Amino acid sequence: MISKRIEGIINLLDRCNTLADIGCDHGYVAVEAIKRKIANKVFAVDINFQPLLKAKELSKKENVDDKIEFLLGNGFDPIEEEVDEAVIAGMGSENICSILSKAKDRIFNTTLVLQPMKDVELLRRWLFENGFDISIEKVIKDKNRFYIIIKSSYLQKKISFSDKDIYIGRHIHDRTEESYELLLKMKEKMQKIMGMKKRSFLDTSYEEKVLTMIEEELKKW
Ligand SMILES: C[S@@+](CC[C@H](N)C(=O)[O-])C[C@H]1O[C@@H](n2cnc3c(N)ncnc32)[C@H](O)[C@@H]1O
Structure with a gap:
């Protein structure tokens, strides 16, 4: 059973050729992206070996393992090509920013779907200051906890942003409950x-x- 949080992440993905699931852990996003025909191929990356094994097991059970490449490593490092889309979810903003900083030169054409567990202001600031605009921000309430999911991509111009964009977030534009x-x-x-x-x-x-x-x-x- 896919959680509301994972469903929220998947709902922000566009149909694409290649998707990276950075910090894939259980592999829910990677597996669902193939099952729902959102991506043709997924790179499922984790810095730890055990999560990759779990993800591989799930993908075999769901019969999609031929479309997922399992890679051990830090952030985008083990992926050799530029990907169309990338999910980085379930980590602190500091870790997400460090992964993005390291890969900055190879994600100019990658749509990012990010779900930080804490310090979201830090992530929003990093994105704006590094030329990545936030096009969508959603709030998901799952088992009484709130999660913010951000969709972002690189813009070839200076981004103007307000304090409200940093401290409150653009999810307020949707006026959801x-x-x-x-x-x-x-x-x-x-x-x-x-x-x-x-x-x-x-x-x-x-x-x-x-x-x-x-x-x-x-x-x-
Ligand atoms: C809490 S889990 C989140 C899993 C999944 N993305 C989700 O949202 O449910 C975080 C995963 O990210 C992995 N991770 C942490 N830092 C990483 C990094 N720099 N590169 C790749 N994987 C990382 C951890 O090993 C762990 O499996």
């Missing part, structure tokens, strides 16, 4: 952190800035 719920959750979290910091006489300017942006946005809803 999940997006609204996430804003409320972010507001609660900011208020809590601010309260704690104030009690310790710490600087709360970051939290105040984000809170103002959230409140401004909530008023428009």
Whole structure:
């Protein structure tokens, strides 16, 4: 059974020839992409051997192993060609940014579907500052946890972005229920952190800035 999070990632993929699933672990994305005829060929990469074995097993069970190449290594390193699309999901933003930085010169024509587990602001900033625009941002609520999925590709020009694009995210453009719920959750979290910091006489300017942006946005809803 595919989780809502994985389904959300798959739903953002375009039909393509080659797809890379970086940090494939269980291989759900790789296998589904072939089964649903989204990609003709998938490179399933993991830095650890055990996850690759799991992914290989699943692909055999689902009879799609002839269309998936299993590669052991760091990020895009073991893939020898440029891919049309790449998924990097289920990792922290710092790790995703480090994978993207290393591969920067070979992903200019690759559509990226990214799902960070934390510090999404860091990832959004890296993308904008390195010439990758965010075309779609979705919020998925799965088992009471919120996940942000970002679709991004390289633009051959300087990208203009606002603080709101970094700290809140472009998912607000869709005005979905999940997006609204996430804003409320972010507001609660900011208020809590601010309260704690104030009690310790710490600087709360970051939290105040984000809170103002959230409140401004909530008023428009
Ligand atoms: C938590 S799992 C997420 C699996 C899957 N992508 C998902 O979203 O459900 C993270 C996987 O990424 C792999 N990984 C972490 N850093 C990596 C890197 N730099 N290159 C390739 N794989 C990596 C880990 O070994 C692990 O299997």
